[in-house]
Amino acid sequence: MGASHRIFVVDDDDGIRQLIAEYLTKHGFIVETSKDGESFLQLFQSKHQEDTRHALVVLDIMMPGIDGFEVCRALRTFSKVPVIMLTAVSDEMDRIIGLEIGADDYLAKPFNPRELLARIKAIFRRSEPANEARQSIRFCWFHGLCLDTTARALSNADGDSLPLSGADYNLLMLFINNAGRVLSREYIAGETRKRSSDPLDRFIDVHISRLRQCLGDDAKSPEIIKTVRGAGYLMATDVQFTHHAVQPVLI
Template identity: 40%
Template sequence: MNSQMPVCVPELTATILLVEDDRDIADMLSEMLVQNGYTVVSAQSGAEMDRVLRRQSFDLVVLDVMLPGEDGFSICRRLRAEARTPIIMLTAVATDVDRIVGLEFGADDYVTKPFNSRELLARIKSLLRRASYGSERPERPSAMSFDGWRIDPVSRTLVDRAGSQIFMTTAEFDLLVALCLNAGRVLTREQLLSLTHAGVAGPVERSVDVHISRIRQKIEPNPKDPSLIKTVRLGGYLFTPRVEAS
C-alpha cells in the first residue's frame, strides 16, 4: 500500500464501516478516511460487525475477504440480502475469479492488496456520489418506463409490471439507468464503466459482464435467452426496449 496519506477537502459526508482484521491496515485506512472528512467505525470480524450494525447504520462498507471465522464473501452476501449499502471488497488475491465471486455476491467494487490509498479513496468517493450521499447532487433524469417496468433515478427504485419493487445494488442500478438513457445504442464495456463510475477507473471489464448477468436475472423474461439486454459480439451491450418518460 502507498504509505503517503492523501488529504483533500471532503466532497462527501458519510459514515463508513471498515471490516478488516489486520490492525496496521485498519489503522492506516481509518486515519486516511478521517483526514478526508469521513466518520469511520472498525470491526475485525463478521460477528463484531453484526454487533456494530445493531447499533447504527452506515453509508458504505469496506470489507476484507480474508477474515477470521466467516469470510468476506459470506458476509457480503448477508449484507446484500438486507440492504443496498455500497460495498467495496479488499482482496489479496489478484485473480479474476476471486474478484468476480465478490461481485456475484453483491459487492459494488473491489480493490486488490497492496493498494494505492488514493485509488481506494477515489473509489469510495465515486460510490458514495453514485449512491446519492453527496452534499451537492447533480441533476438526474426523470423516471423512465420500458416493457412494463418503471425505473426512477431520483428515488433509485425499480418497479416491475406487478408494481413490486425489485432490489438492486448500486452498480446494477446505475448500469440499468445508463442502458435506459442509451436505449437502441450499443455501449461498450468501457463506456458503461465511464458512465457508472463518475470518471474514476472502475473494475476490469469482466465486472460489467457480471453485473449485466445479475440485471438480466431480475428483468429478463428468460435470462438464458435475453431479449431486453442484447450482447453485441465485439461491441458491448444493446438495450432493445423503447424507453419513455414516466
C-alpha cells in the same frame, strides 16, 4: 463529500484497518471499524437509517468467523449500501463471486490508500443525483418494469419489488439514459468505474449478467440488454418517463 459520509472498514488485520481509518478520517469521512463480520453486522444494524444513508463498506474477504462473502450476502438482505471488497491480488474468482453477490467494486491487496479513496469518491458521485433535471423525472418504465429513481427501487408489473444493488442501479440508469445506443465495454467501464476496462477484466461482463438477472432478462435470449457482438451492449426496449407511479398508456 465529507463528514456526512460514513465509511465502515471491516478487516481482521489491525494494521490495515488502522491505516484505512486514519487516511479516510484525514480526508473528512466518519470512519467506523470492525475486526470481524459478526461485529460489523451488529454495528451496522444498530445504526439509525440517517447514519447509513450516505455510507459505504470496505470489506475484506478473508476473515475469521464468517468471511466477507457471507457478510456481503447477509448485508444485501436488508441494505443496498455500496460495498468495496478487498481481495487477494491474483484471485480473479474472488472478485467475480463478490460482484455476483452484490459488491460494487473490488480492490486487490496490497493497495495504495489513494486508490481506495478515489474508488470511494467515484461510488459516492455515481450514487448521488446528477442534476435537478434528472430528479424531476421520478419513474422510468420499460419492458413491464418500473424504476423509481427517488427510492432507487425496481418493481414488476404486479408491483413486486425486485432486488437491485447500488451498482446495479447505476448500470441500469446508464442503459436507460442511452436506450437504443450501443455502449462499448470501455465506455461502460469508464462511466461506472471511472477507469478503462482491461481486456482480461471480466468485471463488466459479470455486472451485465447480474443486471440481467435482476431484470429477469433471459441470458441466452435477452430482450432488454442485448449483446452486440464485437461492439458492446444495447438496451433494446423502449423507455418512458413519468412524474407519477402510473404506467403510461402506449398509443
